[in-house]
Amino acid sequence: MTTANLTRDETAARSAAITVRAYRVELDLAAAPDQSRPGFATTTTLEFDATAAHTWIDFLGLSVESVTVNGETVPVEYDGARIAVRGLGPSNVVTVAATGEYSRSGEGLHRFHDPVDGQTYLYTQYEPADARRVFACFEQPDMKAPFTFAVTAPAGWEVVSNRTVATREADDARQVVEFEPTLPISTYLTAVVAGPYARVESSWSRGDLTVPLGVLCRASLAQYLDADTVLEVTAQGLDFFAEQFDYPYPWGKYDQVFVPEYNLGAMENPGLVTFTEAYVFRGAATAAQYEGRANTILHEMAHMWFGDLVTMVWWDDLWLKESFADYMGALASAEATRWTDAWVAFANRRKAWAYSQDQLPTTHPIVADIVDLEAAKLNFDGITYAKGASVLKQLVAHVGRVEFFEGARRYFRAHAFGTATLEDLLAELSATSGRDLTAWAQAWLQTSGVSTLTLERRGKRHEIVQTNPRPHTLAVGLYDFDDAGSLVLTERLEVDISGVRTPVELTETPLVLLNDGDLTYAKVRLGGFSLRTVEASLDRVVDPLARGLVWSALWNATRDGVLPTERYLTMARTFAPTESNMALLTAALANASYAVGHYLRPEARDRWRSEWLESSWAAMSAAEPGSGEQLAWARAVAAAATVQRDRATDLRAVLDGGATVPGLRLDPDLRWSLWTALAATGDADAADLDAELARDDTASGRTAHLRAMAARPDEDVKARAWASALEDTSLTNDHLDAVIGGFRAGARRDLIARYDGEYFASIGDVWASRSIEIARRIVVGLFPAADSLRTVDAWLDEHAEAPTALHRLVLEQRDHLARDLRVRGVR
Template structure:
């Protein structure tokens, strides 16, 4: 165990003996634009009470220059991760002067160079424990305190933090901004961003409360920023949560900054929410993309209460914020914005993530056993987010909506600016609902696995029995030939077999309305109806549940892959819900690549490419559907070259693009990458395209396309770059990995399988967990045998638990693929 990998037991002991009063953090970022400078000056002054004479501060940086304890400078006892403090009094003031390191991985203080205008941008990202990469601190969520940030940066830059600026002084070419103290918060949600950001300002008011709003992005992206749309969703969310939580927004301001090379979708830093700038659309975007962005905005906003105001004690109860935010994001989207079908995307897309995660051998309860930070890092997964949100949806139905929100309001009042566990939440919900929720918690929060429900005659059958409240929708054809629900039967089930009285119907849909968390199987007659008439189901939520049932059955080897692909080919062109269409297109592509027997793969690759290309032409010109099919065409064209000539002609201007299709930079790069992967694009082609789009996104796409070329020397260079070039940013690392894998050319890359396993442990030791995780997952061999991975697991029983978890999960994915392909693997 390295001293950087904090454990639950030692942090609990520290918080029991240390009470933090406040922090003052001074950062000198004036030299950030000089990229030859690796570090920045960071000074922390922390005041705390202690009942012990010795403790430690956490810091990951280039150097600790001095440590002062209660006015006396002491020798720095620093091992690269911890600064040991001795001789403590009842009340202490400690100052640490150190040098932090600018990040290229998105962890800590990330520094980005914009090639478009030669500008430098900085932003922080800490969860779960990377604040210590920027300033010395007690790095654990239950040691909250007010923070005062003082930041020196070039004059003219936007400098923002959790609070508004109290004072700004300018000296020469630099400015120093001192921010107002925050309310008590955890280290992982403190934040700073600095650079020549473009800013749009507005405000939101309710009663006597007025909150300043800001939306920021890189200056070179300002022309693409649809700030009015973002601000509209922001105001709608603040209205919704203020009304339902009955606790005024407490953080003073609400800035939202879209940042480059971001590892996440977003992060809920109070007063300064950070988002991936993928949400600033450089070209055409589908309704599903706008809906996803709105959901993310509202998800992060829900955290202002669930997570920021009331925070879990330790990462075991990560669900106390993430499950709630996932649920609230969908609820607020559906009830407060134009995205009234938000539960459709949730049922089909978010829950698919949960079902996948919950079937792995590394599945865990929603309330997980998180012993250390490495385990915490990997638990930001489909169980913590989507399964937890699904279970909360059930809980709301179980206790009643009014009791649920009343319990939430009690929770905020009782624990504002504090830390909680599961018991604290259940106490407040039980008090309002007059229900003992301990049994519900045992059944849903403290167990693992997903039930599968099916109809067997006049019984509902479930695997892995647990209590459900679900509905069976009975769908029949109306006079126009559409499948509409004519009846609905709700039933409580808890056993393996539960009798139910249902009248005959062409389609009997279990879990109609998506009331519970379970995989659904269609009975034989219903499947036959769906195969003929899926496009006649009018209700998008019902279609979403059907598509989900079909995909789960395909993944489990109970529905032939060809039958799923046939339905995707036949019915996806008529799918009007963009979230569903996007999911089906992605699933079909994945099924062809991973689940089809090798002998059938080439035929389906060609048929799918032709289906996508036909749909591009038949979709409404300029529509989101057309764009989605164009993107699917690019994906399909990476493994089938039959449309390479026409795609190349379109890109070079020698042929017209399909009517209405806008060839924005991202779509152009997708087509060029496909051509590169099939050998139909030269270095000169890709360099010319880079000249056309010499932006940060363009350079990343160029790197990906260059690595995609089907040449042994190209693959060798990409492999070396991935492992040996430690200057690669997180985005560039992803691009190199994607390019290396593009085209599914096992004939070119299978020779690296042995080296992959040999380099796992050195990579884990030498890289940050974020970058190491990308390499472990991204390069896992798509082999036809489990023997190499099994040999590694057997020989590496003492490898770090987080690394073994990733390898075990990848093994399980491969085993599933081999089973579905009929190769007989266990």
């Protein structure tokens, strides 16, 4: 039996008995361009002390050839995930020679073949526990050690790791690159990138410290890489964190690589951060996209301290790094870069993720109970990231910014290159703030659920009424019309609340906004008078953060069935065309599209599909030519046209060049979105899509072609897509998403409802046979959008003993469906 899962208890016992001193990892990737070769040679030498006579070493690969313990070759005891080692002494040297497997799922060592130039690219991605797919190791975050990597690769390739190159030997065919030993880090933070990547270099200096900088991407994407902008944000971030953290950047160099078919937005490997290629914009991009990329760059940079320098002991405290990085990414963006409205996007976009996650039946405290790796994999969620960051923003308001950062500095100094827990952090923050944070931590970090704040009038008094009560330090903003007719802040009240009801003294104005400034984490309801004000005058709210909080309140009320969906859509149709903040516009368009598809009864849905498409087309046509607003509306048109064919003739004319939208740049990604819409409504055939692929025969083009082909409304097409998603193990992670996306495109329940039963019959085997990442995409992506919960509930009842992580995913999808059905009943 393969024991790939790892539990908290067994890893704690292992780290109590084993103290790892150093790793040497040798990888032979010279044959990587040969796509017929599934694996690579990997040899690991581990030096460690032990108080036990035996332990295990983790490895997930094709085979283990030999194991040597203290100079003696011993029999290989390998179950496919764990290598048993016996006869240990106080100090040990163990060498494992094995064969790893190249990944197609983005887990471990991912191999990508570029169709543009035929080149091969490699990169690693390990979090939370996939380093063991590349080298034998103690796969748990608390067993930190120095790593020395030696990589054999084809000559001429860029070969990059966490540290700088120590030696390089090369001939005409291959090179052997050995890197300087790392400082002590966890296995999941090590990284190797190799291939003919294009590289742009720079440097950053502060005092006596100079940090070499590199920005890399595939050669065929280099023409689109705006490295100067990336380096500008990088330097601004390093300046900001050096000032705020008062701890020198510790990792020597700072490379940032944009890699293909990536499962994440980015990963904070010290000295070698990897990003999704979606951040290399092949065509026009909105300000919101640039702001989002800057935020991610700064998020990962904050990890160089929060997570890399000081690491959590186990995945229960994942938030210790992710919440801090999410908070710091927004803070640094707002204060150190041109993206001064970063908190607007955070309030409206990131917190929407948290609010949604926190209302699921599987919600959990920020400090979660993570018993094993499968649970850890699913806890990279809106609570760990966005709720945790929101709570940290509240903590700063509670203890003071100066005290907060001084506590962080003490935390770094006390635990540098080691591990820490919640108690360690609270001790430092309590010391600097003079506050006992025990009760605060219990209320915010160790309980789950989101509070809702409503202002109620009781006679001449007003009260803030709170569900799921917690202590909040917040502000109440009073907004009134000025002489120009704009809604502006006239008074701001600072309030501390804790119980169900808190009296406040205020003079009611046209708009009363609870949580003004977005200091705390809570859903806010707009009172009746305030709701009527924004319903008529949302575009007159001048401050973008206040406007973002109003948009957020409206959306939360719609999701909760408090605000009728058509009333929300009417406001979106009225005010989105005048929304000047791109993050708010992007969110409003996405929410409106989702509301039409999920929250309306069938008769209203059909009407709104047509009306929303026409509204989007009109707004696109009226927007400033070449603007981000025009691009955002064009993408909204593509999304709406996927389920409504009224503009099919116009879209084809635009794609064929027979008609134009002045200023609109038809870049490859937008063209594919429009072709997919036409394919989903039956207005484009295979020949059309093949012709577009010939025009854009790139990695992105091939992925988009897969999606569009699977989108066609034909029974045989859907059958092939279904079989491919479930059975074709050669699909990469991106290609699997494309097939699933195409299968679901067009919302054609008449074509795909027949697969509902097969879905529930298959997901157990999918979970058992596929990697967690791939299985998760299938389980979530193919979940039936049914009109009843009966089949879901039957599966849950009959599979109570299913793996916890699988059960959680199905339960969450059930809750989303239940919300859809519940909200549709609200008029």
